[in-house]
Amino acid sequence: MGLLDFAKDVGRQLFDTDDEAADSIRQHLEIKLSGIKNLDVKFDDGVATICGDCPNEATRSSALLIAGDVKGVEKIIADDLTFPEPVEEEKERIELYEIVSGDTLGGIAKRFYGKASLYTRIHAANKELIPDPNKIYPGQKIKIPLD
Numbered sequence: 083m084g085l086l087d088f089a090k091d092v093g094r095q096l097f098d099t100d101d102e103a104a105d106s107i108r109q110h111l112e113i114k115l116s117g118i119k120n121l122d123v124k125f126d127d128g129v130a131t132i133c134g135d136c137p138n139e140a141t142r143s144s145a146l147l148i149a150g151d152v153k154g155v156e157k158i159i160a161d162d163l164t165f166p167e168p169v170e171e172e173k174e175r176i177e178l179y180e181i182v183s184g185d186t187l188g189g190i191a192k193r194f195y196g197k198a199s200l201y202t203r204i205h206a207a208n209k210e211l212i213p214d215p216n217k218i219y220p221g222q223k224i225k226i227p228l229d
Contacts, residue, residue, distance in 0.1 A: 086146055086150060086157065086158045086160070086223075087156065087157055088150035088151075088155055088156060088157070088158065088221075088223060089156075089180075089220075089221030089222075090128055090153075090154060090155065090156035091153065091221075092153060092219055092220070092221040092222065093150070093151045093152050093153040093154075093155065093221075093222070094110070094151060094152055094153060095153045096110055096152050096153070096154075097152075097154065100125060100126070100127070100154075103125035103130070103154060104123045104124050104125040104130075105123075106152075107123045107125065107130055107132075107149055107152055107155070108121055108122070108123040110148065110149075110152065111123070111132075111145055111148060111149060114144075114148050114210045115141060115144060115145055115148065115210065117136065117137040117141055118134045118135065118136050118137075118141060118145060118163075119134060119135040120133070120134050120135050121133070121134040122134060123149075125155075128154065128155065128156035128157060129155075129156065129157045129158075129159060130149050130152075130155050130157070130158050130159070131158075131159045131160075131162075132145065132146070132149060132158060132159070132160045132162075132163045133160075133162035133163055134162075134163055134164075135164060135165070136163060136164065136165040137165065137166075138165050138166075139165055139174055140174045141165070142160070142163055142164075142165050143174070143176065143225065144210055144211075144225075145160075145163060146158055146160055146163075147178075147208070147210075147211055147223055147224065147225065148210055148211060150223055151211050151222060151223075174227070174229075175227070175228040175229045176207070176225040176226060176227055176228060177194075177225075177226045177228055178223055178224070178225065178226075179223065179224055179225075179226050180221065180222070180223050181218050181219060181220050181221065181222040181223075181224065182220055183220045185218065185220070186201070186218070187201035187204050187205055187212075187215050187218065188201040190204060190226070191203065191204055194226050201215060202215075203227055204224065204225075204226060204227070207224075207225045207226070207227045208224045208225055211224060212224065
């Protein structure tokens with residue numbers, strides 16, 4: 083997962099100029115996630131490059147989605163956002179899903195799990211991205227837990 087594409091014109095408005103972008107994205111990641119050491123973010127013309135040491139794969143994937151949920155970010159390069167190979171930890175099985183117009187978390191849950199009431203599972207997996215399960219938007223990428 084070295085390069086991810088995102089919808090550049092949707093997401094949280096964190097910065098007004100490209101000069102502010104790297105610091106704003108880094109601060110946003112530090113607020114939303116804990117445990118990433120040596121976090122560094124660079125930004126150039128819609129491309130955010132994120133480096134650092136994550137405690138696990140779940141934190142890494144959350145960091146990518148959180149950074150991609152920032153308005154103005156079109157691509158993320160994360161080749162140097164690393165984590166140690168898990169010894170006893172089982173790898174998280176997820177599918178990335180891009181919200182389309184008309185989607186609800188309940189509708190997505192029905193499609194993936196067969197029951198709309200399991201939307202809480204999707205919401206819990208994306209709590210850093212979706213504080214309110216009723217507020218999702220087209221172009222937003224989220225994790226769908228498959229286990």
